[in-house]
Amino acid sequence: MHVAMRVVRDSDVPLTSQIQRFIKSEVAAGVLHPGSRLPSSRSLADELGVSRSVVVEAYGQLVAEGYLEAVQGAGTRVVRHLGPEPVVPTLLDDGRVPDVRWDLRPGAPAFPHFPRRDWLTSYQRALQSADPADHDYPPPAGVPALRVELAHYLGRVCGVPGTPDQIMVVAGFAQTLGLLGAALPELGVDALGMENPGHPRQRRFVRECGLRPVPLPVDAEGIDVSALRASGVRAVLVTPAHQYPTGVTLSARRRAELAAWARETGGWIVEDDYDGGLWYERGTPRPLALRRLAPDHVVYAGTASKTLAPGLRLGWLAAPPAVLDPLLRARARHDLGTDSLAQLAFAEFLRSGLYDRHLRRLNSLCRDRRQVLEAAVRRHLPGAVVLGPAAGLHACIRLPPRTDEAALVAGALRRSVLVRGAAAFHARAGEGAPALVVGHAQLPRTGIEEAIAELGKVLGKVLG
Numbered sequence: 312m313h314v315a316m317r318v319v320r321d322s323d324v325p326l327t328s329q330i331q332r333f334i335k336s337e338v339a340a341g342v343l344h345p346g347s348r349l350p351s352s353r354s355l356a357d358e359l360g361v362s363r364s365v366v367v368e369a370y371g372q373l374v375a376e377g378y379l380e381a382v383q384g385a386g387t388r389v390v391r392h393l394g395p396e397p398v399v400p401t402l403l404d405d406g407r408v409p410d411v412r413w414d415l416r417p418g419a420p421a422f423p424h425f426p427r428r429d430w431l432t433s434y435q436r437a438l439q440s441a442d443p444a445d446h447d448y449p450p451p452a453g454v455p456a457l458r459v460e461l462a463h464y465l466g467r468v469c470g471v472p473g474t475p476d477q478i479m480v481v482a483g484f485a486q487t488l489g490l491l492g493a494a495l496p497e498l499g500v501d502a503l504g505m506e507n508p509g510h511p512r513q514r515r516f517v518r519e520c521g522l523r524p525v526p527l528p529v530d531a532e533g534i535d536v537s538a539l540r541a542s543g544v545r546a547v548l549v550t551p552a553h554q555y556p557t558g559v560t561l562s563a564r565r566r567a568e569l570a571a572w573a574r575e576t577g578g579w580i581v582e583d584d585y586d587g588g589l590w591y592e593r594g595t596p597r598p599l600a601l602r603r604l605a606p607d608h609v610v611y612a613g614t615a616s617k618t619l620a621p622g623l624r625l626g627w628l629a630a631p632p633a634v635l636d637p638l639l640r641a642r643a644r645h646d647l648g649t650d651s652l653a654q655l656a657f658a659e660f661l662r663s664g665l666y667d668r669h670l671r672r673l674n675s676l677c678r679d680r681r682q683v684l685e686a687a688v689r690r691h692l693p694g695a696v697v698l699g700p701a702a703g704l705h706a707c708i709r710l711p712p713r714t715d716e717a718a719l720v721a722g723a724l725r726r727s728v729l730v731r732g733a734a735a736f737h738a739r740a741g742e743g744a745p746a747l748v749v750g751h752a753q754l755p756r757t758g759i760e761e762a763i764a765e766l767g768k769v770l771g772k773v774l775g
């Protein structure tokens with residue numbers, strides 16, 4: 312027990328009560344946590360210079376009052392559940408997640424395909440070849456070896472132009488967005504155009520970063536560039552390869568319009584390539600990065616969250632110097648860089664070709680799940696269509712026009728299927744046609760079939 316625990320011998324308060332009071336107050340103050348182990352009665356008695364029976368009695372009382380529990384073979388500890396568990400709201404989700412049989416939410420946890428062995432091999436190689444300087448604080452833009460590998464990878468796979476010195480390693484796209492919240496105002500930008508529908512928590516995050524989010528409509532060709540021009544904003548965030556959440560790809564015409572808007576107005580485009588590397592549409596190549604069309608105006612941003620794991624907190628960006636410099640200054644005010652060993656491991660993962668191999672496997676698995684999804688939708692959801700190319704970890708399913716989307720989502724939950732309706736992704740209530748946004752890559756084939764069959768049973772009842 313820590314040094315603050317003292318007993319006063321010539322006090323009116325008995326020694327047992329002193330020990331009890333101390334432990335209770337440390338639990339109440341959040342210093343002793345649920346599940347924390349306490350010293351054995353013998354060692355605490357020795358430390359306090361009291362007889363063991365005093366401590367045994369104090370512990371016994373606290374067990375009786377429900378503060379402590381005696382665990383067979385593991386001594387005494389603070390009880391695990393002192394009252395209800397607090398629900399901590401996070402950036403990632405707005406509340407509790409019901410315990411369901413099938414979780415179809417895009418970005419649902421337990422993504423099971425992390426390449427454990429290959430990552431371990433890369434990490435081991437990186438650790439073995441690291442020299443003492445590699446254990447120092449990394450450069451704010453990232454370790455040079457990773458920036459070189461990223462420049463090669465991004466050019467080869469995504470068609471992103473850029474030298475290693477235009478690349479910055481970050482803690483996922485969330486950090487890119489947070490840093491842009493600091494960097495864009497230095498460039499005279501105070502509002503950010505955002506796709507509608509789009510990522511709902513990103514909208515809130517952008518607002519919290521101090522930028523004004525301006526919703527801009529998305530149609531079958533991607534973001535509406537005329538609406539962007541009309542809005543007067545000087546920066547826009549887009550997901551051109553596979554729009555989030557509709558899944559549509561920004562058409563060649565719109566790409567050209569967007570690049571022309573940026574050049575004519577001196578505007579900035581943030582290209583969120585959140586599922587770059589995941590494209591399995593047969594016969595149609597993934598469009599090359601928007602950054603090719605206007606390298607002086609586009610910040611290209613990628614992440615390992617979809618292809619590897621969000622928990623890695625690993626992302627990257629390629630930016631023109633006018634934006635990169637304020638981004639680096641913002642980063643220096645924020646933290647002292649990304650874990651250098653994880654960066655070196657990722658550099659090795661890229662260099663050795665293990666990432667390419669992982670992507671090949673992952674794309675093949677995703678293609679299989681997408682085919683199962685499309686077949687299940689045809690079978691169980693008459694009139695519904697899976698939109699967009701086969702890409703990424705999720706798909707958008709457009710429902711028959713008269714579907715009561717909210718009733719479908721609620722009915723699905725009663726059948727133990729958790730699914731998000733498109734309404735959750737719109738900036739305003741009542742916008743958009745009925746649709747579902749479904750994460751399919753994390754589910755077994757039978758799970759997709761079963762979950763969509765359950766949705767089918769509800770659909771008949773909720774058509775207006």
Ligand SMILES: Cc1ncc(COP(=O)(O)O)c(C=O)c1O
Pocket residue numbers: 418482483484485486510550555583585613614615616621625626
């Ligand atoms: C549209 C979009 N952008 C970016 C990300 C990735 O964010 P991060 O790299 O911070 O995990 C996600 C993840 O869900 C996403 O849906």
